[in-house]
Amino acid sequence: MELQVKTMAQLTAEGQSVDVLFWVGCAGSFDDRAKKITRAFAKILQHCEVNFAVLGSEEGCTGDPAKRAGNEFAFQMAAHMNIEILNGYGVKNIVTTCPHCFNILKNEYPGLGGSYEVMHHTTFLQNLINEGRIKLTDADVFKGRRITYHDSCYLGRANGIYEAPREVLAQLDAELVEMKSCKSKGLCCGAGGAQMWKEDEPGEERINTRRSREMADTKADIVAANCPFCMTMLRDGVSKQNLEGEMHVFDLAELVAAGQGIQDINLD
Amino acid sequence: MEPIQIIQILAFLLLTTFTFVVSGKKYVTIYRNISMGKAEDSAPDRVLRWKNMLRIALGQGKMFANLPAAVLHLCVYVAFVFTQIELIEIFADGITGRHRILYNGIQSSWFTGLYTAIISTIEVLSLLALIATFFFLARRNMLSIPRFRKAEMEGWPHRDANIILYWEIVLVTCIFLMNGADAALHPDEYGFIFSSNLGPALLGGLSESTLHILERVGWWGHITGVLGFLIYLPYSKHLHILLAFPNTFYARQKPAGQMDNLDSVTQEIKLMMNPDTAFAAADPNAEIPTFGAKDVGDLTWKNLLDAYSCTECGRCTDQCPANLTGKKLSPRKVMMDTRDRMEELAAFRKGSGEEHDGKSLISDEYVSVEELRACTTCNACVEACPVMINPLDIIIQMRRNLILEQSNSPEEWNALFNSIENSNAAWAFPASDRLKWTEN
Numbered sequence: 001m002e003l004q005v006k007t008m009a010q011l012t013a014e015g016q017s018v019d020v021l022f023w024v025g026c027a028g029s030f031d032d033r034a035k036k037i038t039r040a041f042a043k044i045l046q047h048c049e050v051n052f053a054v055l056g057s058e059e060g061c062t063g064d065p066a067k068r069a070g071n072e073f074a075f076q077m078a079a080h081m082n083i084e085i086l087n088g089y090g091v092k093n094i095v096t097t098c099p100h101c102f103n104i105l106k107n108e109y110p111g112l113g114g115s116y117e118v119m120h121h122t123t124f125l126q127n128l129i130n131e132g133r134i135k136l137t138d139a140d141v142f143k144g145r146r147i148t149y150h151d152s153c154y155l156g157r158a159n160g161i162y163e164a165p166r167e168v169l170a171q172l173d174a175e176l177v178e179m180k181s182c183k184s185k186g187l188c189c190g191a192g193g194a195q196m197w198k199e200d201e202p203g204e205e206r207i208n209t210r211r212s213r214e215m216a217d218t219k220a221d222i223v224a225a226n227c228p229f230c231m232t233m234l235r236d237g238v239s240k241q242n243l244e245g246e247m248h249v250f251d252l253a254e255l256v257a258a259g260q261g262i263q264d265i266n267l268d
Numbered sequence: 269m270e271p272i273q274i275i276q277i278l279a280f281l282l283l284t285t286f287t288f289v290v291s292g293k294k295y296v297t298i299y300r301n302i303s304m305g306k307a308e309d310s311a312p313d314r315v316l317r318w319k320n321m322l323r324i325a326l327g328q329g330k331m332f333a334n335l336p337a338a339v340l341h342l343c344v345y346v347a348f349v350f351t352q353i354e355l356i357e358i359f360a361d362g363i364t365g366r367h368r369i370l371y372n373g374i375q376s377s378w379f380t381g382l383y384t385a386i387i388s389t390i391e392v393l394s395l396l397a398l399i400a401t402f403f404f405l406a407r408r409n410m411l412s413i414p415r416f417r418k419a420e421m422e423g424w425p426h427r428d429a430n431i432i433l434y435w436e437i438v439l440v441t442c443i444f445l446m447n448g449a450d451a452a453l454h455p456d457e458y459g460f461i462f463s464s465n466l467g468p469a470l471l472g473g474l475s476e477s478t479l480h481i482l483e484r485v486g487w488w489g490h491i492t493g494v495l496g497f498l499i500y501l502p503y504s505k506h507l508h509i510l511l512a513f514p515n516t517f518y519a520r521q522k523p524a525g526q527m528d529n530l531d532s533v534t535q536e537i538k539l540m541m542n543p544d545t546a547f548a549a550a551d552p553n554a555e556i557p558t559f560g561a562k563d564v565g566d567l568t569w570k571n572l573l574d575a576y577s578c579t580e581c582g583r584c585t586d587q588c589p590a591n592l593t594g595k596k597l598s599p600r601k602v603m604m605d606t607r608d609r610m611e612e613l614a615a616f617r618k619g620s621g622e623e624h625d626g627k628s629l630i631s632d633e634y635v636s637v638e639e640l641r642a643c644t645t646c647n648a649c650v651e652a653c654p655v656m657i658n659p660l661d662i663i664i665q666m667r668r669n670l671i672l673e674q675s676n677s678p679e680e681w682n683a684l685f686n687s688i689e690n691s692n693a694a695w696a697f698p699a700s701d702r703l704k705w706t707e708n
Contacts, residue, residue: 005706026694035705057699060692070667072530107526153646158525188589193645198680201642204594
């Protein structure tokens with residue numbers, strides 16, 4: 001299907017209102033693997049006729065990695081600029097495919113003058129399914145497959161969202177298996193707290209290596225992620241376990257889009 | 269009243285007074301140390317505060333993530349709480365020089381029945397606590413459970429844990445000795461579930477005077493054990509038995525993912541963004557704000573209460589992804605270091621009369637830069653703590669100090685900050701690239 005994405009600037013110029021702003025995030029905009037997630041989710045929105053827009057070149061980093069690294073100044077400068085733009089457009093609802101953007105927009109922007117209804121895309125997808133707007137007509141592409149779900153820290157422990165993504169996955173015609181550490185005890189992928197941007201401190205192994213062993217133990221065909229940074233780490237973990245071709249990491253949006261038959265998925 | 273009774277009353281009063289004066293001073297010191305911390309800015313939900321305290325401290329709500337440990341801990345905890353009832357009588361006996369003042373003083377059948385039921389319950393709980401204590405000792409000393417074997421547990425922390433367990437054995441043994449000898453002296457009275465059977469059976473052959481002495485050894489052993497414990501407690505990790513309650517009551521209630529925004533930074537940015545103030549000369553009299561925490565005095569009083577509430581169980585470190593993969597960071601060590609640094613600074617202030625010794629919590633002696641850097645802010649430590657301690661909050665405040673006050677940042681992070689500040693992006697891509705994902 002042909003993607004038709006409009007920006008807030010375009011729609012405002014056309015005098016149209018927007019129901020939901022899709023906050024793409026830096027990873028979703030620039031990281032090649034994460035861009036595919038962005039596309040899959042935009043296709044779902046378009047397919048479900050959600051009246052949405054993106055900020056495009058007006059979007060800036062939320063400041064999450066700076067804040068977690070300890071650079072409160074860089075964070076608040078970034079937040080200040082984003083809030084000016086969001087408030088300028090009168091944005092009320094935001095959906096994002098990144099749990100870090102979700103957490104910071106939802107919890108930390110209000111104190112700086114930016115209050116919005118913020119939703120992570122997994123909750124948004126669950127709502128669309130519950131409303132009957134997403135119909136998983138092609139869910140049988142997952143028939144006979146095992147899926148395990150990786151809780152990201154910033155969706156799970158940070159915001160207590162454990163069930164929505166699992167309920168979305170339950171709609172697929174697959175077997176859901178849990179890793180040894182899951183839900184509130186889920187093991188971090190290793191990217192959070194701005195670790196994504198630097199080398200590890202000396203240690204015995206990388207965190208995603210440890211996580212990848214738990215992934216391998218499930219013998220799942222698919223690891224479902226909800227975060228572009230987890231995506232990088234988990235894929236790296238799959239290759240450390242030499243499971244390329246056997247175990248695939250996909251974002252929930254990609255799985256749902258495949259289940260809807262609006263995007264191909266390669267499980268071989 | 270016989271002279272021996274008067275001597276006992278005097279000894280009891282002396283010991284008790286001594287205990288309350290000595291331990292009271294230490295408790296006051298701890299209160300003052302916690303007050304070194306800065307104010308907390310939160311608007312708490314008062315109902316939730318009570319709920320947290322009742323569910324998590326009183327009800328042990330978060331212990332059950334680890335069922336075997338929770339059951340063992342529950343045995344000791346319930347026995348400890350319930351035994352306080354018997355302690356009331358022991359205190360009353362100590363002050364009056366009477367023997368089992370409640371039992372002998374209130375002569376009615378329903379009260380005697382109740383009394384027997386209570387003491388019997390205490391005996392059952394004490395036995396369970398004794399069994400649990402042996403499990404604890406075995407677990408800590410004979411099994412190699414990682415959380416008991418980490419580097420920060422070497423030396424005093426390990427000894428501290430064992431001392432408390434041995435102490436528990438002495439306390440329980442004394443209770444049984446006291447009740448058992450008493451029951452042997454009065455075989456037809458009481459009807460305590462264990463002592464009234466085992467006491468006469470095991471000690472029945474001894475002379476009356478020996479039994480009297482054994483009863484006194486049990487009584488005095490127990491009460492000196494309890495008083496000694498009160499003195500020892502504030503020097504020990506075991507202080508959690510008291511502080512778990514205020515600590516859960518005052519615990520932060522925001523979503524775990526929400527890090528506080530620094531008001532001082534918000535003010536700076538407002539001044540910068542306002543054309544009227546941006547180019548004005550800085551007020552020379554204005555207080556220069558410090559960013560983040562370098563030492564314990566920069567933390568909040570709740571962070572410091574957290575540190576004293578920690579009983580070094582290591583559930584946090586056991587869940588920390590950095591620690592699990594061999595990095596130096598251990599959230600438990602962060603809490604222990606915060607407490608130990610507080611004690612050190614307080615001792616320095618008391619000894620020298622000066623404000624600060626020039627040392628800091630961020631240091632190779634306490635929490636090193638390497639440890640602080642390894643945190644992924646995943647909240648696993650916060651989630652794991654049974655008494656709602658938040659090591660992450662302390663870690664983040666120290667990270668802020670490293671970056672904002674000390675310009676101590678890895679090169680890669682400097683590149684990240686530059687990208688955010690100059691390209692508005694976490695990587696240095698131009699804003700015009702932000703829609704490239706739509707092009708497929």
